[in-house]
Amino acid sequence: MSTALSSETLPTWPTPIKQRGLAVGASDSGHTKDSRAAVNTQKDEEKQALPEILLRPWQQGIENAGQPLTQTAARWQARIAAYARTSFLSAYAAFVDNTLVALLQALRLDDLFRKATPWLEDRLAALTGTWHRMADGRKLSYSLVNNTSPDFSIPRQYSAPLVLEEGAAELSNAKGAAAGYRPELAHFLSLCMKLVYEKEEVMQDTVETKWGLRYHKYFHTGTETFIAPEPEGGGATAFVPRTRAALLGSPHALVLVFRGSEPTNLINLRSSGRISMTERKGLGRVHDGFYGALFHDDNESGVLFDEIVKAIEAADPEGTKALYVTGHSLGAALSLLFAQVAACRKPAIADRIAAIYGFAPPRVGDAEFARHVSAAFCTTSSPGPNRAFRVCHGADIICRLPPRMLQYADAGQEVFVTSTGRVLFDPQEVKRWHNIEGWGFIPLYLYKVVAGVFDKREKFLRSLYRLFLLVTFPGLTDHWPADYEGKLRKALIREVEGKSGHTAVL
Template sequence: MSYSGTSIYFAIASLISCIPALAGIIARWYAYKWTGILLYFCSIVFLFLSVFFYVSFRLVKHGTPFLLELLDKLNRVLQPVVSKIANTKVVGPIISVIVKANFFAWFMILLLSDQVMRALVTRLVGHHASQRNYSIVNAVDPQFPLFDKLLDENASREGHAKKFNPKRQSRPEYSQSIAYTLAVASKLAYEDVGLVRHELEKDGFDVKRTFLPLGFKNACAYIIEKDDNIFLVFRGTNPMNIQNFVTDFNIGMTEIRSPSGVSMGRVHKGFWEAMGEPDRSPTTTGQHTPPQRGATLQIELNAASLQRTVVSTVQAAIDIGKFTVNELISHVSDPIDNSWIGYDRDVRHHSLYAQAEEWIMALIGHQNHLHPTDDEAVELNDYPSTRHPSSPRRKQLYIAGHSLGGALATVFLAKMLQSESPLLNHFGGLYTYGQPKIGDAEFTRAFYPEFSNKVFHHAYNNDLVARVPPFFGYHTPPGTLVFIDSAYSVTLYPPHPHTNEPVPVRPISYIHLSGLLNANVIRRLSQESWLRVTFRLLFPFFLNDHFPSDYVNSLRKGTLNWVIEGEEGSHGGTSKDDEESAVGMSSTSISMETKATRRHF
């Protein structure tokens, strides 16, 4: 780095390090003393890191040849030693356990830190009405209105601004009203169960009879019903749950097949395994195999005689020892997160898919498929009563989630298709927000049109997560792309009418005005909380655009547009190469504004 380059580097570093300090001044202005002090400290830390990275760069630049030679020699010396240790029967496994234990310790520390962060955030934004603490994800906008009257009124005035040719394209069954409600429900999933119950009950959901929180290893979800609409909502990545990140970054792909053996493509291994498998054979209908129970230990002591007392006691002690060691090893090698549904519930052995399918089937009224034992009924809060005889219409299942939750929601629908679940007859729609890519092109084609017309993946402006992974053959998620630009213009891009090929979201542009330099964002700053503004200062624009609050606000205030490909008489559509353009489209298109929606509550 030249002298002039060094000067520019430190000038930029100094400028960026001043941003938290300015935010600290704002916090002090609003009488948040300790927040201001924390932001001042962040400025100092950033400046220190800038110097550290510069010094490290200089050392690496001039010491690289020596460093490479040293590492090569070290590798030659250690390679045979490591191989011998790994192949030993005692030392290798012990070292492996130590490494896993270290990971488990950090996992537990982060889970505890989640509660600490919730308490800290609550000190800044206040308690929720349920006296629960807010998550760090939603503290920037701790509001959860699940319904909007204006959207519901627009939905009730159902109509079409254009006649569609059913031979060429069937219109996606999209509802902005439902999309908004499910976006809020997905945002709500980041909170504690008590807070979720409070908000759902406040908005008229049948919490007492139909609400069920679900957990499997580190994946979480909940089910709720209102007016014959059943919602299955998955939680996104908890920033304080390292195991969620392990799931996210397990990007190897695994091949899946239909019951008849036909390939359904390859899918993200971490997401697929996080859902678990059905607890029934996918080719069997009308039958149900009870789920595998958690690891339990039953001790029987016999005091019929002195000898039997001693023998049974010793045997019980041995069994307890074996049980303790085996379960501790299990928790270290594959840590679980009980914090969502409670520490007395087994979240390892009853898959998320199986739990959700059982409960939804019971809500629909298909209890003839279920044969739970008394213990299982207690574990699932007792199955709800069947559908009311006076119910005027068929119950509909809507699946939703933000980020990791959106990926899990898509995987759930894929497992429904793979296992030919009876729930497919009640499928109303899949709405995801900021979901990553989860499979290859063949996996996307497995969602045939009658289902993909009900599948909608939302991407807000420059949300980075909606564009990853960009390699290893990952393809655009199935269904209709719902792109939302910074002006809150909501545009639908259905799949190709002939090939059912989904439209990809445009790449992120780093050379246009984004984040705090975007005019639309600047205009809305006065309506945002000081904490949201602080996050905009601290995080890059492509991470700020991933917050669930932006999806909620844009769907509530945005204007809905349709972009229909392949219509006769349409004009050539070419994308603008800036952040307001949604996608690059090679085919013709037509765009029209409509306030009508296809389905409503």
């Protein structure tokens, strides 16, 4: 008696050889032509079902063989040029971070910068008329980072408590994961990463008075200067990273935000410049500077990671609130590192993490670290939507440092914000725009300089900053926190306009 073969009984993926032999051998000699046709059809289906990774090399070999030599040469020329450009900018940034910073430290100019910063901030505030007015009538200057764009207002398209409440609701409804990318949440967290550069008084006043949230705690480690008393018994003074973070809250969620590198603080730059990696248990190899900024133990504040965990548990003793982690630049690296360490060592905290938004993030660790992040927070490995996002803008060189040639790898889902304000997710589209931003850097940047002059939310001084950075540090021209926040604000408003059909006010 013959066995009938059908598409319902046969697997779609290639059947092991022994199983295929049994299936065919089980049929007797009384097969009809239709039966043999069915077998041949099944073999064709199995061949078509072969994994793409097995077929791709043969297909590429055939396609490449038919390509003109000029096309192949042009493709390799483009690859070599892109590699050379990235390598040059990486080497330039490494020189600034390590050599120049060490020279300024040796000349004791770090203290001079630190003392001159408040004076310079006050002079710029007086020059531009940008002061933060407290409820008691006092005027405080904004930081050098935000003086050119000191607007911390929330657009009328959402409110801070509401956007955090919606995020908490999505977290509770999803299976074992938190909400994916949302424009309102992305913009609000970009405001948080921008605000954390300000004085603590300005932060607390903005959070409680303008945003309607609660200001829980401000974290700080390290000293204000490199100059520190020598340890007992002699020897070199231990380097203490200067790390800043804040914890905000609503009835439904908490927001942990890390501050990035301050432009006149050499301690921050030295932390970012320590690009060696060390194997950490359960993490893979991790950037020594970033790890030290989160785990250095000093006499005043102890281990920052432990302090933050205690503050989160105190702010939410029942463990019911969603937790959002964010930061810019150095702060973006620390936000991702904090989340992954929590996933490894404090699962109760990691389970609360609804999303991680790192703006202008440098690379944190090697491929193993990236795999751990993917398994814990990305949809490629874990159930539910993505929770870890790397938000990159234009030709920001920090997003490409430390370079891959040092075995660093990108971690998290990339969200690319173009110079024209588009927000992209598709890997192929992102790759295409990386090339556009790289090769069209000068015209795109000049476009942003001109557009900034007519932008009501930017001061004229910002255009001067852009031109200065274009000449001195071209890799940092798209790194400004205000660029990220401003682009995401406009993208959010355009999306709301498209849905409602009404014109929204920026």
